Amino acid sequence: PKLIVVTREGEEREVMGDAGLSVMEVIRDSGFDELLAICGGCCSCATCHIHVDPEFAAKLPPMSEDENDLLDSSSDRDERSRLSCQVQFTNALDGLRITIAAED
């Protein structure tokens, strides 16, 4: 499936990722180094924070309590916020558009 990534500078790029990976892995594997993902996907660092296009909100997996708590530590949190390591990339998310959140 296709993923559209908008960087902090507002640059937009389309990449392809494998279904079954996390959105964080797809972003990182595509060479975006501004998504730090320091903890490697363990839901403990919040440096994989993204904003998801509202059009896809209904297709996303529900947020765990841990993810919700961790997002609270970010000053850039809004209703479109997710931790990208907690969102599995699937065919249903083809064309998903995300923006990398500001660094805290």
Ligand code: FES
């Ligand atoms: Fe650390 Fe997602 S990579 S919380």
